[in-house]
Amino acid sequence: MPSYNPQTCNICGSNAWKQVFHFDEFSGRGSTYSKVSVIQCKKCGVRRRMPGITDDYEEEYHQPYSEQGKAIHAHTLRHFADLMKYKFAGFKSGQETFLDVGCSTGRVLELAKTMGFVTTGLDYSKWACDCCTKLGHEVRCGSLEGAWPESGIFDVIHSSHTIEHVPDPVVYISEFRRLLKPDGFLMLAFPNYLSLPRFYWGAKWPIWCLDSHLWQFTLGQIESLLRINGFQIVESKALHGYKIRNPLLRYAFDLSELLRLGDGAQILAKPSE
Ligand SMILES: [Zn+2]
Numbered sequence: 001m002p003s004y005n006p007q008t009c010n011i012c013g014s015n016a017w018k019q020v021f022h023f024d025e026f027s028g029r030g031s032t033y034s035k036v037s038v039i040q041c042k043k044c045g046v047r048r049r050m051p052g053i054t055d056d057y058e059e060e061y062h063q064p065y066s067e068q069g070k071a072i073h074a075h076t077l078r079h080f081a082d083l084m085k086y087k088f089a090g091f092k093s094g095q096e097t098f099l100d101v102g103c104s105t106g107r108v109l110e111l112a113k114t115m116g117f118v119t120t121g122l123d124y125s126k127w128a129c130d131c132c133t134k135l136g137h138e139v140r141c142g143s144l145e146g147a148w149p150e151s152g153i154f155d156v157i158h159s160s161h162t163i164e165h166v167p168d169p170v171v172y173i174s175e176f177r178r179l180l181k182p183d184g185f186l187m188l189a190f191p192n193y194l195s196l197p198r199f200y201w202g203a204k205w206p207i208w209c210l211d212s213h214l215w216q217f218t219l220g221q222i223e224s225l226l227r228i229n230g231f232q233i234v235e236s237k238a239l240h241g242y243k244i245r246n247p248l249l250r251y252a253f254d255l256s257e258l259l260r261l262g263d264g265a266q267i268l269a270k271p272s273e
Pocket of ligand 1: 009010011012013014041042043044045046
Protein backbone atom coordinates (compact mmCIF):
# COMPACT_ATOMS: atom_id res chain seq x y z
CA MET A 1 0.00 0.00 0.00
CA PRO A 2 1.36 3.48 -0.82
CA SER A 3 2.18 5.46 2.30
CA TYR A 4 0.35 8.75 2.95
CA ASN A 5 2.12 11.74 1.48
CA PRO A 6 -0.12 14.82 1.64
CA GLN A 7 1.60 16.36 -1.40
CA THR A 8 0.28 13.58 -3.66
CA CYS A 9 -3.32 12.37 -3.85
CA ASN A 10 -3.47 8.61 -3.27
CA ILE A 11 -6.92 8.54 -4.90
CA CYS A 12 -5.89 9.84 -8.36
CA GLY A 13 -2.11 10.50 -8.23
CA SER A 14 -2.33 14.26 -8.79
CA ASN A 15 0.10 16.64 -7.10
CA ALA A 16 -2.19 19.67 -7.59
CA TRP A 17 -4.16 20.83 -4.54
CA LYS A 18 -5.63 23.85 -2.81
CA GLN A 19 -6.24 24.54 0.86
CA VAL A 20 -9.93 24.57 1.83
CA PHE A 21 -9.80 24.77 5.64
CA HIS A 22 -7.14 25.66 8.17
CA PHE A 23 -6.83 25.31 11.93
CA ASP A 24 -4.08 27.22 13.72
CA GLU A 25 -4.76 24.74 16.53
CA PHE A 26 -6.82 21.56 16.41
CA SER A 27 -7.64 19.67 19.62
CA GLY A 28 -8.86 16.10 19.78
CA ARG A 29 -8.62 13.17 22.19
CA GLY A 30 -6.61 15.20 24.69
CA SER A 31 -3.95 16.36 22.21
CA THR A 32 -3.51 19.68 20.43
CA TYR A 33 -2.01 19.93 16.95
CA SER A 34 -0.81 23.22 15.50
CA LYS A 35 -1.25 24.32 11.88
CA VAL A 36 -3.48 21.58 10.49
CA SER A 37 -5.08 22.08 7.08
CA VAL A 38 -7.61 20.29 4.93
CA ILE A 39 -6.56 20.44 1.30
CA GLN A 40 -8.51 19.45 -1.79
CA CYS A 41 -7.14 17.59 -4.79
CA LYS A 42 -7.65 19.75 -7.89
CA LYS A 43 -8.11 16.66 -10.08
CA CYS A 44 -10.46 14.29 -8.22
CA GLY A 45 -11.81 16.76 -5.62
CA VAL A 46 -11.20 14.52 -2.60
CA ARG A 47 -10.02 16.39 0.52
CA ARG A 48 -7.20 15.25 2.79
CA ARG A 49 -5.19 16.23 5.84
CA MET A 50 -2.05 18.32 5.63
CA PRO A 51 0.29 17.28 7.18
CA GLY A 52 -0.28 13.53 7.52
CA ILE A 53 -0.75 11.91 10.92
CA THR A 54 -0.17 8.41 12.23
CA ASP A 55 -1.69 6.58 15.17
CA ASP A 56 -1.03 3.15 16.64
CA TYR A 57 -4.78 2.85 17.43
CA GLU A 58 -4.03 0.95 20.61
CA GLU A 59 -5.93 0.99 23.92
CA GLU A 60 -6.13 4.78 24.32
CA TYR A 61 -7.87 5.17 20.95
CA HIS A 62 -10.47 2.47 21.61
CA GLN A 63 -11.17 3.35 25.26
CA PRO A 64 -14.27 5.52 24.55
CA TYR A 65 -15.76 2.67 22.50
CA SER A 66 -14.92 0.21 25.26
CA GLU A 67 -16.89 2.38 27.71
CA GLN A 68 -19.95 2.16 25.43
CA GLY A 69 -20.05 -1.60 26.03
CA LYS A 70 -22.39 -3.45 23.69
CA ALA A 71 -24.59 -0.41 22.86
CA ILE A 72 -25.22 -0.10 19.11
CA HIS A 73 -25.72 3.28 17.42
CA ALA A 74 -29.08 3.83 15.72
CA HIS A 75 -27.30 4.48 12.40
CA THR A 76 -25.60 1.07 12.58
CA LEU A 77 -28.97 -0.58 13.24
CA ARG A 78 -30.45 1.22 10.20
CA HIS A 79 -27.51 0.00 8.11
CA PHE A 80 -28.22 -3.60 9.20
CA ALA A 81 -31.95 -3.04 8.54
CA ASP A 82 -31.03 -2.03 4.95
CA LEU A 83 -28.88 -5.16 4.61
CA MET A 84 -31.55 -7.53 5.88
CA LYS A 85 -34.16 -6.14 3.47
CA TYR A 86 -32.09 -7.88 0.81
CA LYS A 87 -30.76 -10.85 2.78
CA PHE A 88 -33.60 -11.98 5.07
CA ALA A 89 -35.41 -14.15 2.49
CA GLY A 90 -33.25 -17.25 2.13
CA PHE A 91 -30.82 -16.22 4.87
CA LYS A 92 -28.78 -19.25 5.95
CA SER A 93 -28.18 -18.72 9.66
CA GLY A 94 -24.87 -20.19 10.81
CA GLN A 95 -23.43 -20.35 7.27
CA GLU A 96 -23.09 -16.78 5.99
CA THR A 97 -19.68 -15.18 6.45
CA PHE A 98 -19.34 -11.63 7.81
CA LEU A 99 -16.12 -9.59 7.92
CA ASP A 100 -15.87 -6.36 9.95
CA VAL A 101 -12.94 -4.22 8.75
CA GLY A 102 -11.97 -1.93 11.63
CA CYS A 103 -13.73 -4.12 14.20
CA SER A 104 -12.52 -2.15 17.28
CA THR A 105 -13.98 -3.62 20.48
CA GLY A 106 -16.19 -6.11 18.61
CA ARG A 107 -19.64 -4.58 19.06
CA VAL A 108 -20.66 -5.08 15.43
CA LEU A 109 -19.18 -8.58 15.41
CA GLU A 110 -21.33 -9.41 18.46
CA LEU A 111 -24.43 -8.04 16.71
CA ALA A 112 -23.65 -9.98 13.53
CA LYS A 113 -23.08 -13.19 15.51
CA THR A 114 -26.44 -12.73 17.27
CA MET A 115 -28.06 -12.33 13.84
CA GLY A 116 -26.62 -15.69 12.72
CA PHE A 117 -23.51 -14.66 10.77
CA VAL A 118 -20.17 -16.47 11.01
CA THR A 119 -17.98 -13.57 12.11
CA THR A 120 -14.42 -12.50 11.34
CA GLY A 121 -12.81 -9.23 12.37
CA LEU A 122 -9.85 -7.22 11.15
CA ASP A 123 -8.25 -4.31 12.93
CA TYR A 124 -4.97 -2.44 12.71
CA SER A 125 -4.79 -2.43 16.51
CA LYS A 126 -3.46 -5.43 18.42
CA TRP A 127 -5.37 -4.24 21.50
CA ALA A 128 -8.65 -4.23 19.54
CA CYS A 129 -7.90 -7.66 18.04
CA ASP A 130 -7.31 -9.07 21.54
CA CYS A 131 -10.72 -7.69 22.63
CA CYS A 132 -12.47 -9.49 19.77
CA THR A 133 -10.51 -12.72 20.25
CA LYS A 134 -11.63 -12.77 23.91
CA LEU A 135 -15.23 -12.49 22.68
CA GLY A 136 -14.66 -15.62 20.57
CA HIS A 137 -14.39 -14.08 17.10
CA GLU A 138 -11.77 -15.05 14.53
CA VAL A 139 -9.61 -11.94 14.04
CA ARG A 140 -6.69 -10.86 11.87
CA CYS A 141 -4.49 -7.92 12.78
CA GLY A 142 -3.03 -5.27 10.44
CA SER A 143 -3.90 -3.83 7.03
CA LEU A 144 -6.65 -5.33 4.87
CA GLU A 145 -4.29 -5.46 1.89
CA GLY A 146 -3.27 -9.10 1.46
CA ALA A 147 -4.77 -10.15 4.81
CA TRP A 148 -6.63 -12.92 2.94
CA PRO A 149 -4.99 -14.34 -0.20
CA GLU A 150 -8.25 -16.11 -1.12
CA SER A 151 -10.91 -14.23 -3.14
CA GLY A 152 -14.72 -14.33 -2.94
CA ILE A 153 -14.95 -15.61 0.62
CA PHE A 154 -17.32 -13.21 2.45
CA ASP A 155 -21.10 -12.82 2.13
CA VAL A 156 -21.00 -9.43 3.88
CA ILE A 157 -18.17 -6.97 4.50
CA HIS A 158 -18.90 -4.18 6.98
CA SER A 159 -16.54 -1.24 7.50
CA SER A 160 -17.67 1.70 9.60
CA HIS A 161 -15.64 4.88 10.04
CA THR A 162 -12.41 3.22 8.93
CA ILE A 163 -11.92 4.20 5.25
CA GLU A 164 -11.12 7.82 6.23
CA HIS A 165 -8.21 6.60 8.41
CA VAL A 166 -6.30 4.43 5.93
CA PRO A 167 -3.42 5.74 3.77
CA ASP A 168 -4.87 4.35 0.51
CA PRO A 169 -8.68 4.03 0.51
CA VAL A 170 -8.73 2.75 -3.09
CA VAL A 171 -6.70 -0.31 -2.07
CA TYR A 172 -9.28 -1.03 0.63
CA ILE A 173 -12.19 -0.65 -1.83
CA SER A 174 -10.55 -3.01 -4.32
CA GLU A 175 -9.88 -5.50 -1.52
CA PHE A 176 -13.55 -5.27 -0.44
CA ARG A 177 -14.50 -6.14 -4.03
CA ARG A 178 -12.00 -9.01 -4.30
CA LEU A 179 -12.97 -10.57 -0.96
CA LEU A 180 -16.75 -10.41 -1.48
CA LYS A 181 -18.67 -13.28 -3.00
CA PRO A 182 -20.35 -12.33 -6.34
CA ASP A 183 -23.72 -11.99 -4.54
CA GLY A 184 -22.19 -10.40 -1.42
CA PHE A 185 -22.89 -7.02 0.16
CA LEU A 186 -20.61 -4.20 1.28
CA MET A 187 -21.74 -2.00 4.20
CA LEU A 188 -19.61 1.15 4.24
CA ALA A 189 -20.07 4.05 6.70
CA PHE A 190 -18.00 7.23 6.93
CA PRO A 191 -18.35 10.98 7.68
CA ASN A 192 -19.91 13.05 4.89
CA TYR A 193 -17.96 16.29 4.32
CA LEU A 194 -20.72 17.75 2.15
CA SER A 195 -23.14 18.05 5.07
CA LEU A 196 -25.35 20.59 6.81
CA PRO A 197 -23.76 19.87 10.25
CA ARG A 198 -20.34 20.81 8.83
CA PHE A 199 -21.70 23.95 7.17
CA TYR A 200 -23.54 24.89 10.37
CA TRP A 201 -20.74 24.27 12.88
CA GLY A 202 -17.75 25.13 10.67
CA ALA A 203 -14.54 24.76 12.65
CA LYS A 204 -16.59 23.37 15.58
CA TRP A 205 -18.02 20.45 13.57
CA PRO A 206 -17.51 17.48 15.93
CA ILE A 207 -16.60 15.07 13.10
CA TRP A 208 -13.45 16.76 11.76
CA CYS A 209 -11.47 14.26 13.90
CA LEU A 210 -8.20 15.57 12.47
CA ASP A 211 -6.41 13.78 15.31
CA SER A 212 -6.84 10.65 13.15
CA HIS A 213 -8.77 11.26 9.90
CA LEU A 214 -6.56 11.51 6.82
CA TRP A 215 -9.47 11.83 4.34
CA GLN A 216 -12.64 13.94 4.18
CA PHE A 217 -14.94 12.26 1.65
CA THR A 218 -18.36 13.24 0.39
CA LEU A 219 -21.06 10.62 -0.09
CA GLY A 220 -20.93 11.17 -3.86
CA GLN A 221 -17.15 10.75 -4.01
CA ILE A 222 -17.28 7.34 -2.29
CA GLU A 223 -20.19 6.27 -4.52
CA SER A 224 -18.04 7.12 -7.57
CA LEU A 225 -15.02 5.25 -6.20
CA LEU A 226 -17.20 2.20 -5.54
CA ARG A 227 -18.66 2.27 -9.08
CA ILE A 228 -15.20 2.63 -10.66
CA ASN A 229 -14.02 -0.35 -8.61
CA GLY A 230 -16.75 -2.81 -9.59
CA PHE A 231 -19.66 -2.06 -7.27
CA GLN A 232 -23.26 -1.01 -7.77
CA ILE A 233 -24.97 1.09 -5.11
CA VAL A 234 -27.99 -0.60 -3.53
CA GLU A 235 -28.85 1.95 -0.79
CA SER A 236 -27.19 5.22 0.09
CA LYS A 237 -27.96 7.62 2.94
CA ALA A 238 -26.50 10.60 4.80
CA LEU A 239 -28.01 10.69 8.28
CA HIS A 240 -27.51 13.04 11.21
CA GLY A 241 -27.47 11.89 14.81
CA TYR A 242 -27.86 15.15 16.71
CA LYS A 243 -30.43 16.08 19.35
CA ILE A 244 -31.39 19.60 18.26
CA ARG A 245 -33.62 21.61 20.64
CA ASN A 246 -34.41 24.57 18.37
CA PRO A 247 -37.45 23.40 16.31
CA LEU A 248 -36.45 25.31 13.16
CA LEU A 249 -32.89 24.02 13.27
CA ARG A 250 -34.16 20.49 14.00
CA TYR A 251 -36.36 20.74 10.91
CA ALA A 252 -33.35 21.85 8.84
CA PHE A 253 -31.20 18.99 10.15
CA ASP A 254 -33.97 16.45 9.52
CA LEU A 255 -34.46 17.86 6.02
CA SER A 256 -30.71 17.52 5.40
CA GLU A 257 -31.10 13.73 5.67
CA LEU A 258 -33.66 13.73 2.86
CA LEU A 259 -31.27 15.81 0.74
CA ARG A 260 -28.33 13.45 1.53
CA LEU A 261 -26.67 16.27 3.44
CA GLY A 262 -26.37 14.61 6.86
CA ASP A 263 -22.83 13.90 8.06
CA GLY A 264 -23.27 10.16 8.72
CA ALA A 265 -22.91 8.56 5.29
CA GLN A 266 -23.76 4.90 4.88
CA ILE A 267 -23.83 2.86 1.73
CA LEU A 268 -25.00 -0.65 0.95
CA ALA A 269 -23.35 -1.87 -2.27
CA LYS A 270 -22.89 -5.13 -4.15
CA PRO A 271 -20.54 -6.30 -6.90
CA SER A 272 -21.75 -5.06 -10.28
CA GLU A 273 -22.93 -7.69 -12.77
ZN1 LIG B 1 -7.02 13.27 -6.39
